Amino acid sequence: MTESALPAQRTILLRHFVVGFCIEEHELTELRGGQDQAQRDELKTAADPARFPLTAQALPGMLNTAAEDRFELGVHLMLSGIAGTPAVSKSMVTVRRPDESNQPADQ
Numbered sequence: 159m160t161e162s163a164l165p166a167q168r169t170i171l172l173r174h175f176v177v178g179f180c181i182e183e184h185e186l187t188e189l190r191g192g193q194d195q196a197q198r199d200e201l202k203t204a205a206d207p208a209r210f211p212l213t214a215q216a217l218p219g220m221l222n223t224a225a226e227d228r229f230e231l232g233v234h235l236m237l238s239g240i241a242g243t244p245a246v247s248k249s250m251v252t253v254r255r256p257d258e259s260n261q262p263a264d265q
Contacts, residue, residue: 168240175236183225190221
């Protein structure tokens with residue numbers, strides 16, 4: 159990938175955020191509906207403060223904040239990060255083929 163390909167990559171990254179957010183929101187809607195005890199138990203396990211302290215800390219805010227507000231914050235953070243991205247390092251533009259385990263394409 160060349161530096162000229164970065165705008166397209168940034169667009170794809172933002173699209174992945176949007177799609178992922180929609181999938182997550184769908185799951186949260188089902189979870190809030192209280193119809194799947196196994197799903198709630200899985201969430202509690204995932205939010206174990208001993209194993210995942212940041213997830214446990216963020217979960218109450220995520221569950222108690224409107225989806226629109228969370229989406230707006232996420233898009234704002236993504237766009238701020240994209241706008242503030244410094245010059246690209248060589249490691250960011252090195253292309254690796256699937257059959258090359260961690261060997262840069264130029265070696």
